[in-house]
Amino acid sequence: MIELEGLTKRYGEKVAVNNLTFTVRPGIVTGFLGPNGAGKSTTMRMLLGLDNPTAGDVRIDGKRYAQLKDPLKYIGALLDAKAMHGGRSAFNHLLCLAQSNGIPRARVHEVLDTVGLTAVARKKAKGFSLGMGQRLGIAGALLGDPEILMFDEPVNGLDPEGIHWIRNLMKSLASQGRTVFVSSHLMSEMALTADHLVVIGQGRLLADMSMADFIRQNSRSYVRLRSPQRERLLDVLHQAGITVVEAGNGTLEVDGTGAERVGELAAQHQLVLHELSPQQASLEEAFMQLTAESVEYHAHADHQGPGDAAPGRAPSGGPPPGQRPGQGWGSGWQQPRKGD
Amino acid sequence: MTTPPTPQQPQAQPQQPQAPHTQAPQPQQAYAGAVAAPQGPPATAPAAPPAPAAPAPPSAWQQAMSNAYTSPIPVKRTNLGHALTSEWTKIKSVRSTVWTLSIFLILVIGIGLLAVANTQSDDYQDVPFTVPAFFGLMLGQICLITLGVLVTSSEYGTGMIRTTFTASPQRHRVLAAKILIFFTVAFVASAGSILLVGLMASGAHSGPEAGDIPWGGTVFKGALYVSLLGVLALAVGSMLRHSAGAITTMLGVVLVPAILPGFLGIWDSTQKLGEKMADYNAINSLAKIFQIDDFDSATGTSQLVLLIVLTAAAVVGAFALLEKRDV
Numbered sequence: 001m002i003e004l005e006g007l008t009k010r011y012g013e014k015v016a017v018n019n020l021t022f023t024v025r026p027g028i029v030t031g032f033l034g035p036n037g038a039g040k041s042t043t044m045r046m047l048l049g050l051d052n053p054t055a056g057d058v059r060i061d062g063k064r065y066a067q068l069k070d071p072l073k074y075i076g077a078l079l080d081a082k083a084m085h086g087g088r089s090a091f092n093h094l095l096c097l098a099q100s101n102g103i104p105r106a107r108v109h110e111v112l113d114t115v116g117l118t119a120v121a122r123k124k125a126k127g128f129s130l131g132m133g134q135r136l137g138i139a140g141a142l143l144g145d146p147e148i149l150m151f152d153e154p155v156n157g158l159d160p161e162g163i164h165w166i167r168n169l170m171k172s173l174a175s176q177g178r179t180v181f182v183s184s185h186l187m188s189e190m191a192l193t194a195d196h197l198v199v200i201g202q203g204r205l206l207a208d209m210s211m212a213d214f215i216r217q218n219s220r221s222y223v224r225l226r227s228p229q230r231e232r233l234l235d236v237l238h239q240a241g242i243t244v245v246e247a248g249n250g251t252l253e254v255d256g257t258g259a260e261r262v263g264e265l266a267a268q269h270q271l272v273l274h275e276l277s278p279q280q281a282s283l284e285e286a287f288m289q290l291t292a293e294s295v296e297y298h299a300h301a302d303h304q305g306p307g308d309a310a311p312g313r314a315p316s317g318g319p320p321p322g323q324r325p326g327q328g329w330g331s332g333w334q335q336p337r338k339g340d
Numbered sequence: 341m342t343t344p345p346t347p348q349q350p351q352a353q354p355q356q357p358q359a360p361h362t363q364a365p366q367p368q369q370a371y372a373g374a375v376a377a378p379q380g381p382p383a384t385a386p387a388a389p390p391a392p393a394a395p396a397p398p399s400a401w402q403q404a405m406s407n408a409y410t411s412p413i414p415v416k417r418t419n420l421g422h423a424l425t426s427e428w429t430k431i432k433s434v435r436s437t438v439w440t441l442s443i444f445l446i447l448v449i450g451i452g453l454l455a456v457a458n459t460q461s462d463d464y465q466d467v468p469f470t471v472p473a474f475f476g477l478m479l480g481q482i483c484l485i486t487l488g489v490l491v492t493s494s495e496y497g498t499g500m501i502r503t504t505f506t507a508s509p510q511r512h513r514v515l516a517a518k519i520l521i522f523f524t525v526a527f528v529a530s531a532g533s534i535l536l537v538g539l540m541a542s543g544a545h546s547g548p549e550a551g552d553i554p555w556g557g558t559v560f561k562g563a564l565y566v567s568l569l570g571v572l573a574l575a576v577g578s579m580l581r582h583s584a585g586a587i588t589t590m591l592g593v594v595l596v597p598a599i600l601p602g603f604l605g606i607w608d609s610t611q612k613l614g615e616k617m618a619d620y621n622a623i624n625s626l627a628k629i630f631q632i633d634d635f636d637s638a639t640g641t642s643q644l645v646l647l648i649v650l651t652a653a654a655v656v657g658a659f660a661l662l663e664k665r666d667v
Contacts, residue, residue: 045502045666048502048505048506048509049509050502050505050506050666050667051666051667052666065509066509066510068509069417069418070416071506071507071508071509072507073413073415079502079503079506082498082499083498083499083500083503084498084499084503085430085434085495085498085500087434087435088430088433088434089433092429095429095433096427096430096433097426097503097507099422099425099426099429100418100422100423100504100507100508100514101416101422101507101508102418102422103413104413107413140503144413145411145412145413146411147409147410147411176409177409178409
C-alpha cells in the first residue's frame with residue numbers, strides 16, 4: 001500500500017506536484033493518469049525517494065522509502081526504459097541489482113524468462129529496441145517479487161503484442177494481491193487495465209475514484225442510428241419525446257433512451273434501420289474534459305479552438321444530457337471516434 | 341437470486357456472480373474481495389453489508405491487505421556487503437573498465453619494459469628499481485582518472501543511477517561501495533604493474549654497479565598516489581554528475597599545477613606559489629615518490645599527505661551532496 005499525504009514538489013516558482021493526497025491499495029490496478037507534464041513522473045520519483053518532496057510525505061506500507069532495508073522486495077519500479085547502462089548485458093544489469101538486495105542469482109534467470117529475454121540475456125542493453133528495454137526494465141521491477149509494482153508509462157513504444165502482454169501482466173500481478181500502480185497519459189489504455197483511477201493535472205488531484213465510477217460520471221452513453229427513412233424516424237422519435245442529435249454522415253444519436261425502446265419504436269412504425277447500436281462516449285473525451293480545466297487554468301487563449309464548434313453536430317431539442325456546457329478542446333475528440 | 345436490499349453490484353465492478361454467497365471467499369481473489377467485500381450473510385443482516393456507494397470502505401482494504409501478496413523469496417536486510425558485490429559486478433561488466441585498465445597496464449608495463457631494456461645497471465645507482473614504471477605512470481594516471489570518473493558519472497549519464505538508488509536507497513552505502521571497489525581495483529592494478537616492472541628491472545640489472553636502494557615503499561606509495569587520484573576523480577564525478585566535465589576538471593587538477601609554475605615564476609609576488617605548485621603537482625609528486633628528484637632525500641610523503649587530504653575533502657563533499665540532491 002502506498003500512501004501520499006500532502007505531497008508537494010516545487011522547482012523554484014513552478015509547482016510540479018501540488019498537495020497530492022491519495023492511497024494506492026493492494027489487489028487492484030490503480031491507474032495514474034494525467035496529460036504530459038502533469039507531474040506523474042515527479043510523483044513517482046518522490047515515491048521512490050529519488051526526489052525529495054518540498055512538503056508532504058509518502059509512505060510505503062507505513063515506511064519511508066529510505067527506511068526500507070530490502071526495497072526491491074517491497075516495491076519494484078519501472079521508471080524509464082533506458083534507466084540502465086547501455087554497455088552492460090541484460091543479465092549483468094539484473095545481476096548487479098539482485099546482488100544489491102541479496103536476491104539469489106537464480107531469480108535473475110527466472111525474471112529474464114518471465115519477460116522473454118532469455119535469448120538476449122548476454123547482449124548489451126544498448127542494442128535493445130525500446131520494447132526490449134521496456135521488458136528488461138520490467139524484469140528489474142519483478143526481480144524482488146515485490147508486493148508493490150510501479151510502472152511509469154509501461155506501454156510506451158511497445159508493439160501490440162507487447163502492450164497485450166503488459167496488460168495481462170499487470171492484471172495477473174494485481175490478482176495475486178499485489179499493489180499495482182501504473183501511470184499513463186492514455187485513458188483508453190487505463191480503461192482496459194485499471195480498476196481504480198487517480199487523475200492529476202498541473203500537479204493537482206483531479207479525481208480519485210474507481211474506474212466504474214469514473215465511467216459512470218464522465219461518459220455519455222447513447223444510441224447511434226442510421227436509417228434511409230431519416231425524416232420519418234426523426235418525427236417518430238420526436239413524437240415519443242426522445243431527444244435526437246444529428247451527428248453527421250447521416251447518423252443520429254439518441255441520448256437517455258435504451259436501444260431496445262428505439263428499436264421497438266422503429267419496428268412499430270415499420271421503419272428500416274441500417275444501424276442501431278448502443279455507444280459509450282470515449283473515455284478519452286471524459287479525461288480530456290477533466291484535465292482541460294486544469295490546462296485552461298494556466299493557458300487561456302489557445303484552447304478555445306476547433307473543439308467548440310463541433311462541426312456536423314446540430315442539436316435538435318436542446319443540448320444532450322451528460323454533456324457539459326462550455327467544454328474546452330475535449331469535445332473535438334468526438335469526431336475521430338465516430339468510426340468505431 | 342437475492343433480496344432487494346442486498347447490494348448486488350457495489351461500484352458496478354465486474355465480479356464473480358457466485359462470490360457473495362459462497363461461504364468463504366477464495367483467499368486468492370483479492371480483487372473481488374477488495375471491491376465487493378462479501379462479508380457476513382446478507383440475508384440475515386440486511387443493514388450490515390457495506391454501503392455500495394461508499395467509496396472504498398476500510399474493511400474492504402483490510403481484507404485485501406490480509407490477502408496481500410507475500411513473496412517466497414526470503415527477506416534479508418541489506419548491508420555494505422551486498423552493495424560491494426553489486427558494485428563489483430558493475431565495474432567488471434562494462435567495457436570502459438576493461439579499456440582503461442588495459443591501456444593503463446600497457447602504458448606502465450610497456451613503457452617500463454622499454455626503459456628497463458634501455459638502461460644499464462649503473463643507472464640504478466641512486467634510484468630504486470621501480471623507476472622505469474614512473475614514466476608509464478605519468479601517462480597511466482589519466483586512465484585511472486577516467487575510470488574513476490566513469491564509475492560514478494556514467495550512471496548519471498545513462499539514467500542507471502535511478503535504478504541503482506531505487507534498489508539501494510541508502511545512497512551513502514552505494515558511494516562507499518563504489519569507492520572501496522574502485523580503490524581496490526586501481527590499487528591492485530597499479531601496485532601489480534609497478535611491482536612487475538620493479539622485478540624486471542632488478543632481475544635484469546642487479547649488477548654490482550646498482551645501488552641497493554629499497555624499492556618496496558615506492559610500489560606502495562606510487563600505487564597509492566595514482567589510486568587516490570582515481571578516487572578523487574570518482575568523487576568529482578559524483579559531484580559534477582557529468583563524465584566530460586569531471587574528466588576535464590581532473591585533467592586540470594593534474595596538468596595546471598604542472599604548467600602554471602612556469603608563468604608564476606615571472607613575478608616576485610607569485611614566485612612562492614609557483615614553487616609550491618611545482619613541488620606538489622601530480623607529476624612531480626610521482627617523481628618524488630620514485631626518488632628521481634635527487635636534490636633532496638624526500639620520498640614524496642608530504643605530497644601523498646596533500647593528496648589524501650584533498651581526496652578526503654572531495655569524498656566528504658560528494659557524500660554531503662549525494663543525500664541532498666534529486667536524481
